[in-house]
Structures are given as C-alpha cells and as structure tokens.
Amino acid sequence: MALLHDVRYRALFYQCLAVVFVVILAWSMFTTASQNLAKQDIATGFGYLSRQAGFVISETAIAYEPTDTVARALLAGVANTVKVSLLAAILGTLIGLLVGIGRMSHNPLLQRVMLAYIEVMRNVPLLLYLLFWYALIINVLPPVRAALAIAPSVYLSNSGLAIPAVSAANGFTAPLLAVATGLVIGFLTYRAALRRRLARGQSNHGGLIAIALAITPLLLVWLLYGIDLSWDLPQQGRFRLSGGLQIRPEFVALLVGLALNVSANVAEIVRAGIQAINKGQWEASMALGLSRGTALRLIILPQALRIMIPPLTNIYLTVFKNSSLAIAIGYPDLVMVSNTIMNQTGQAMETIAMFMGVYLGLSIAISLLMNWYNARMALKER
Numbered sequence: 001m002a003l004l005h006d007v008r009y010r011a012l013f014y015q016c017l018a019v020v021f022v023v024i025l026a027w028s029m030f031t032t033a034s035q036n037l038a039k040q041d042i043a044t045g046f047g048y049l050s051r052q053a054g055f056v057i058s059e060t061a062i063a064y065e066p067t068d069t070v071a072r073a074l075l076a077g078v079a080n081t082v083k084v085s086l087l088a089a090i091l092g093t094l095i096g097l098l099v100g101i102g103r104m105s106h107n108p109l110l111q112r113v114m115l116a117y118i119e120v121m122r123n124v125p126l127l128l129y130l131l132f133w134y135a136l137i138i139n140v141l142p143p144v145r146a147a148l149a150i151a152p153s154v155y156l157s158n159s160g161l162a163i164p165a166v167s168a169a170n171g172f173t174a175p176l177l178a179v180a181t182g183l184v185i186g187f188l189t190y191r192a193a194l195r196r197r198l199a200r201g202q203s204n205h206g207g208l209i210a211i212a213l214a215i216t217p218l219l220l221v222w223l224l225y226g227i228d229l230s231w232d233l234p235q236q237g238r239f240r241l242s243g244g245l246q247i248r249p250e251f252v253a254l255l256v257g258l259a260l261n262v263s264a265n266v267a268e269i270v271r272a273g274i275q276a277i278n279k280g281q282w283e284a285s286m287a288l289g290l291s292r293g294t295a296l297r298l299i300i301l302p303q304a305l306r307i308m309i310p311p312l313t314n315i316y317l318t319v320f321k322n323s324s325l326a327i328a329i330g331y332p333d334l335v336m337v338s339n340t341i342m343n344q345t346g347q348a349m350e351t352i353a354m355f356m357g358v359y360l361g362l363s364i365a366i367s368l369l370m371n372w373y374n375a376r377m378a379l380k381e382r
Contacts, residue, residue: 033349048345049074055340057332059248070341077337078358084251084333085320088258092319093312095259096266101296103271114267121264126257127325134253134329141249145238153233155241158249162234165245168227175227178217186214250331254323262319269311273304306377313370317363324359334358 034044049071056066061079064072102114121129138158142148147157155162168175193206221227234244277300285295326333338355342348 030353037349043345043347044350046350048347048350051345053341055344057337058330059246059251059332070345073337073341074334074354077332077334077355080332080337081320081323081326081334081358082362084254084258084326084331085323088255088262088323089316089319091255091259092262092315093266095263097270099263099267100270100274103267104274118264118267121260122268126261126322127328129261130253130257130325130329133256134249137249137253144236144240147236147241149236153244155234155236157241159241160249160252161247162241162244163247164234165232165243167230167232170225170228174221174225175218178221182214182217185217186210189213248331250326250329253329254326254331258319258322261322262315265315265318266312269308269315270304272311273308274300276307277303306374309370309374309377313367313374316366316370320362320366321359 037044049069051070052066053068053070053073054066055073057064057073057076057080059080060076061083062076064076099114099117102110103118105111105114141156141158144157144159147155147162150156153164187210190206190210193204193209197204197206232243232245234246235242274296281299281303282295285299286292290298323333324335327336327339330336334355338351342351345351
C-alpha cells in the first residue's frame with residue numbers, strides 16, 4: 001500500500017484499473033450480444049473469415065482474387081486504405097510546406113493567393129470536394145473509345161489513367177527487400193560518418209560510402225539471381241483499356257481530395273511554426289550573410305519543426321480516418337469492403353468491430369511514431 005502514496009505508481013495503478021474495467025465491460029457487452037443473437041439463430045463468431053469471399057474488388061494494393069478468403073478481402077481493404085492515406089499524407093505535407101512558406105512571402109499577390117487557397121480548402125466539407133473531383137474526372141475527360149494518348153502507351157480517359165507497368169519474372173519481393181536493406185545500411189553508415197566527421201573535423205567521404213553500401217544489396221540480388229524485367233503496355237479497346245497499370249478515377253479523386261485538404265491544414269501549421277521563431281534568428285542569419293531562402297532552410301525550419309510536430313500528428317490521424325469517406329465515390333477501402341462482407345455474411349457486429357480495431361491500431365501506431373519523433377527532435381536540457 002505504500003506504493004499508492006507515490007504519485008507515479010498511483011497514476012499507473014489507476015490507468016491499469018481503467019483498462020481492466022473497459023476490457024471487462026467490452027467482454028460483457030460482446031457476450032450478451034452473442035447470446036441474444038444465438039437465441040435468434042443468427043450466426044456469431046469469426047469463423048466466416050475462412051470462407052471464400054466470392055466478390056470482386058476493383059482495385060487492390062495486394063494480390064486478391066474472388067476465390068480468396070474473407071480475411072484476405074479485409075486485408076486488401078486495409079491495404080487500400082493505408083495506400084491512399086499514406087500517399088495523401090506525403091503529398092499533402094509537401095504541398096502544405098510550399099503553401100505555408102508562400103503564405104509568409106513578401107510578395108503581396110503570392111501571399112493573398114496562398115491565403116485564398118487555404119481558406120477555400122479548409123472551409124468546404126471534404127465530402128463535397130471528393131464528389132466534385134470525381135464528377136470532374138468522369139464528366140470532363142473523354143470516354144475510353146476517345147481516350148487521350150498523352151504519350152506513347154499512356155492513355156487518359158474518364159475510366160482512369162493507363163500507363164506502362166514493369167513486371168518481373170521472379171516477382172519484386174527480393175529486389176524490394178534488397179532496396180530496403182540497402183537504404184537502412186546506407187542511412188546508418190551516413191549517420192555514423194557524419195558523427196565522426198563532426199567529432200574529428202575531417203572529411204571521410206561518408207556520403208559516397210553510404211551510396212555504395214546502399215546499392216550493394218540490389219547488385220548482389222541481380223548478380224546471384226538475376227532480375228528479369230519486362231514492360232506491360234496498355235492497349236486501347238473500344239470499351240476499355242487493357243494491360244499496363246490502371247489508375248482509376250476513384251483513387252485519383254480520393255487522393256487529390258485528401259491531399260489538398262491536408263495541405264491547407266499543414267500550410268497553417270507551417271506558417272504558425274515559422275512565426276513562432278524569434279525574429280532575432282532571422283536577423284542573425286542575415287548578419288551572417290545568408291539569403292532568406294538559405295536561412296529558412298538551415299535555421300528557421302529546423303527550429304520550427306519542433307513546434308509543428310504535435311499538430312501534424314493530429315493531421316495525419318485525421319487523414320487516415322477521413323479516408324473512410326471513400327465509400328461515397330466507390331473506392332474499395334476498408335469500409336466499403338467491410339460493408340460488402342456484412343451484406344454477404346450478415347455478421348455486422350464482428351465486421352464492424354474488426355474495422356474499428358484496424359482504425360484504432362493505425363491511429364495508435366501513428367501516435368507512437370510521431371511521439372517518438374517528437375521526443376527525438378525535442379531540445380535536451382542539460
């Protein structure tokens with residue numbers, strides 16, 4: 001009992017107690033619901049995940065066939081959600097950084113254009129933008145039979161964008177693992193070389209060594225196993241485009257809508273972060289002879305990043321949750337796939353619980369990653 005007088009242990013005890021209470025409450029609700037459904041001869045449990053899915057998913061980030069299991073269909077929905085959300089977060093961050101910097105420009109025209117962009121993107125519901133971009137693609141672009149050949153073997157129509165695709169005879173697993181391994185080795189090597197250079201004050205060609213080590217695993221895979229690549233070119237038919245990589249209008253509309261919405265919020269975060277830096281930092285950089293762009297890149301933005309990370313975490317959490325609006329334009333994300341499964345199996349409770357758990361898991365993972373990065377970037381007191 002003496003430990004309960006310690007503030008830290010007491011707080012931990014209360015948190016554990018709350019978690020146990022929530023788990024018991026959830027289990028009690030699940031058990032009661034299962035019993036009531038059993039009385040009405042409604043199937044319960046997760047055994048349906050091993051059944052054959054039996055439906056088509058128009059676009060998948062992983063291999064999927066209608067003969068695969070329901071669990072595989074759910075995984076394909078999760079992969080689609082993660083793919084579009086991650087791309088939207090990256091693209092929105094890059095656009096938002098440029099818009100936020102433009103918002104601080106000394107050029108009054110550029111400053112007002114960026115302000116108008118931010119206000120328009122932030123003050124209209126995201127769902128309306130998704131419907132707008134989707135309708136724009138469907139109604140403005142020509143049909144497949146009159147698809148625009150914007151480049152050799154590249155076709156644009158209201159059914160999407162068809163571009164040449166690269167295929168490997170032995171698959172991309174080994175090359176991708178080699179690339180990932182090389183990037184990790186190169187990054188660690190560069191960091192170690194940078195620390196040694198700063199400690200000794202001597203150049204050690206760390207960048208060249210890191211690049212050489214980064215491409216070594218891929219070269220080894222190529223020499224030992226070979227990488228047989230071939231091109232799959234799209235072909236224009238009367239009613240559809242076949243072959244190549246098909247980028248569908250649902251995906252484009254969702255990606256554009258999410259990315260622009262993220263960019264407007266990121267732009268305001270960037271602006272606030274830059275304005276939070278003391279004016280003396282600008283004056284000191286000017287006194288050293290640095291240009292405004294160089295001072296912004298080397299002095300202001302690195303300091304502003306510490307201020308921007310916490311609100312950026314909330315933006316990235318929001319974009320993953322907003323991706324559930326994809327069902328409005330027919331993009332097969334986790335929610336749309338789950339709805340199809342619920343209609344086929346009639347087991348709504350289990351399916352809803354699973355995709356709620358997926359969103360919760362993704363949100364926790366993003367929070368942990370951003371909190372780790374925030375702690376890494378924070379100033380260390382001595």
